[in-house]
Amino acid sequence: MGMFERDRLVFADAEPLDDSYEPEDIRERDKELAKYQRALQPIIDNRPTSNIFLYGKTGTGKTVATKFMLSHLEHDAEKYDDIDLSTVWVGCENLSSSYQVAVSLVNELRLEKGKDRISTTGYSQQRVFDILYDELDSFGDTVVIVLDEIDNIGDSDDILYGLPRARSNGYVEDVQPVIVGISNDFQFREGLSPKVKDTLAEKEILFPPYDANQLRSILQPRATKAFHDGVLESDVVPLCAALSAQDTGSARQAIRLLREAGELAQAEDIATVTADHVRGAQDELEKNQLYEGMQELTTQGHVVLCALAHHEARDEVPVRSRDLYEQYVSICNQLDADSVSGRRVRDHLSDLNMLGLINVYERNEGLSAGRYHEYELNVPLDAVLNVLLSISRFEEIAESIEANANQNNVLQSDISDY
Numbered sequence: 001m002g003m004f005e006r007d008r009l010v011f012a013d014a015e016p017l018d019d020s021y022e023p024e025d026i027r028e029r030d031k032e033l034a035k036y037q038r039a040l041q042p043i044i045d046n047r048p049t050s051n052i053f054l055y056g057k058t059g060t061g062k063t064v065a066t067k068f069m070l071s072h073l074e075h076d077a078e079k080y081d082d083i084d085l086s087t088v089w090v091g092c093e094n095l096s097s098s099y100q101v102a103v104s105l106v107n108e109l110r111l112e113k114g115k116d117r118i119s120t121t122g123y124s125q126q127r128v129f130d131i132l133y134d135e136l137d138s139f140g141d142t143v144v145i146v147l148d149e150i151d152n153i154g155d156s157d158d159i160l161y162g163l164p165r166a167r168s169n170g171y172v173e174d175v176q177p178v179i180v181g182i183s184n185d186f187q188f189r190e191g192l193s194p195k196v197k198d199t200l201a202e203k204e205i206l207f208p209p210y211d212a213n214q215l216r217s218i219l220q221p222r223a224t225k226a227f228h229d230g231v232l233e234s235d236v237v238p239l240c241a242a243l244s245a246q247d248t249g250s251a252r253q254a255i256r257l258l259r260e261a262g263e264l265a266q267a268e269d270i271a272t273v274t275a276d277h278v279r280g281a282q283d284e285l286e287k288n289q290l291y292e293g294m295q296e297l298t299t300q301g302h303v304v305l306c307a308l309a310h311h312e313a314r315d316e317v318p319v320r321s322r323d324l325y326e327q328y329v330s331i332c333n334q335l336d337a338d339s340v341s342g343r344r345v346r347d348h349l350s351d352l353n354m355l356g357l358i359n360v361y362e363r364n365e366g367l368s369a370g371r372y373h374e375y376e377l378n379v380p381l382d383a384v385l386n387v388l389l390s391i392s393r394f395e396e397i398a399e400s401i402e403a404n405a406n407q408n409n410v411l412q413s414d415i416s417d418y
């Protein structure tokens with residue numbers, strides 16, 4: 001038998017468990033979809049249409065609901081000769097400023113018209129906005145502009161002042177732009193100035209986290225399609241739903257859990273997916289999450305983590321702040337990086353604590369020693385070293401920490417497990 005054989009035991013069609021899969025219907029969102037429909041109805045009635053702002057935590061169906069509504073809107077608008085509707089979608093996940101969003105939007109609009117893209121650099125912001133309004137105005141009637149994950153632009157939100165009022169401010173004459181902003185960052189929404197909030201979020205639709213019953217209902221049709229008959233034990237879908245509901249209420253998490261559980265059964269070459277596979281899958285996903293959390297830290301975050309790994313490898317944990325700080329400064333020197341104050345290092349440590357990467361203990365030794373904090377890793381040292389080894393700047397230091405750890409026998413598992 002070869003190393004890779006096509007699976008015929010577990011998955012009938014894994015596509016319904018893929019992130020890009022578009023389900024036939026949107027479940028458990030009747031109230032939100034009805035509100036969405038009311039917000040878009042004026043387009044069909046040829047009336048002025050408000051901008052719409054969707055918010056809710058990740059995996060709560062904002063994107064899938066928007067795709068669903070827009071495809072119905074486009075389809076139904078075709079029945080009316082006096083409606084000329086276009087829709088453009090800009091995913092802002094890799095765009096960190098209004099300028100970049102404006103250029104992407106210009107290019108999406110030009111694509112619709114079969115024109116070449118403009119360069120992503122070299123214009124003044126005002127120039128890009130002028131080009132944007134010109135491109136918009138070349139569209140006939142209504143353009144629905146979806147700005148997905150709009151919070152990525154952070155404070156650079158000029159586009160959110162101009163675009164939603166382009167018509168009322170006379171920047172465009174012929175076209176009616178309707179903005180659909182999507183965000184999973186509540187702070188971004190709170191931080192918007194009242195002026196932006198008033199126009200961008202004229203109609204707000206909240207997507208709350210799903211409960212276990214809702215997740216079960218979302219998972220079931222996908223599970224039926226994805227797995228061969230009789231492969232899933234009856235408690236698998238309810239367990240995926242319950243675990244995800246308790247954690248984040250995200251449909252994405254529930255779907256990933258189900259897929260990962262299927263993959264574990266597949267790897268064991270058995271034709272039954274059980275609750276144990278789901279629990280194993282959850283461990284795997286949590287491990288991945290922590291790993292990603294560690295990879296995404298800033299350089300200062302990595303240095304602080306590295307200093308703690310140093311003490312962990314010498315079996316000197318929990319370690320007091322002042323000893324940890326000394327090691328932190330020494331690593332900064334070795335890396336030729338600037339060091340920050342003890343207070344800032346404590347801020348980084350509290351971030352690491354919030355991410356679940358370290359444990360913090362508050363000690364009170366009375367008058368003689370006073371109050372102080374001690375720290376230790378809350379993830380295996382192996383995992384931390386694996387992350388540090390993958391960052392070229394830290395490679396050498398991580399290798400020497402690893403050698404120390406091997407000497408002291410403090411590594412728990414094979415580093416390649418992470």
Ligand SMILES: Nc1ncnc2c1ncn2[C@@H]1O[C@H](COP(=O)(O)OP(=O)(O)OP(=O)(O)O)[C@@H](O)[C@H]1O
Pocket residue numbers: 018019020021022023025026027028029056057058059060061062063064065183184207218251252255
């Ligand atoms: N009500 C639903 N019915 C069917 N599938 C759903 C539903 N809600 C979410 N999903 C599925 O869950 C996954 C995540 O949904 P979606 O991408 O729409 O979430 P989101 O709120 O846009 O998340 P993010 O903020 O991270 O972009 C997708 O695979 C989507 O198809």
